[in-house]
Amino acid sequence: MAERSRILVVDDETQIARVLKTALSSQGYEVKTAGDGESALNLAVDWIPDLIVTDLSMPGMTGIELCRSVRERSQVPIIVLSVRGEEKTKIEALDAGADDYVTKPFSVSELLARVRANLRRVAPQDSPAALVEDGDFYINPESRVVRVRGKEVHLTPKEFELLMFMARHPNKVLTHRVLLNAVWGGESVQQPEYLRVFINQLRKKVEPGDPPRYILTDPWVGYRFEPAGAESL
Helix, strand or coil, X not given: CCCCCEEEEECCCHHHHHHHHHHHHHCCCEEEEECCHHHHHHHHHHHCCCEEEEECCCCCCCHHHXXXXXXXXXXXXXXXXXXXXXXXXXXXXXXXXXCEEEECCCCHHHHHHHHHHHHHHXXXXXXXXXXXXXXXXXXXXXXXXXEECCEEEXXXXXXXXXXXXXXXXXXXXXXXXXXXXXXXXXXXXXXXXXXXHHHHHHHHHHCCCCCCCCEEEECCCEEEECCCCHHHC
């Protein structure tokens, strides 16, 4: 029997936590809940979840602070839930290390789809994916090791997935819609703030400085990945 994926639900509203636990358990996941960020951190150390679903507004440690603390020690996928749907809040959560964002009220079916998508993207594949060695980049999909100009770069799961997708389509303009659909799924094609945040984060980690050499912007259209660097073309 295959091992069940572990999901940690963090929400100070016990009714929501109970509903989420029931819905996720019905899909075969092993679920534990925490009512605050501090308890969630302790549980994450002892139990080691495969995915975290957390509210933003909680007493004590907020969901944003929880994301930052988790990211200091783990790259586990994080889905944030919040009644605050404005772009600024979404960007703050994504910048803190969240991989996805669902606004309350939400449908359980949508959340389950997001959970499946995030778990699928970090699951080991049945057959090894092709190694990428192109220009200044070395990317190993199995070990998730990334080196730029020989120096190892540490990426979050979503940053790695975004870079991997772009690296498999080098020197081509990839539209916002194509990138959003590939990395976050079809439900996210109308949320370009996801892409802006992660492109900026990737650039901070892989670019030698300004202006960017590898991840280039095509205004109003999308982005183009040039692994050899724009200066050498």
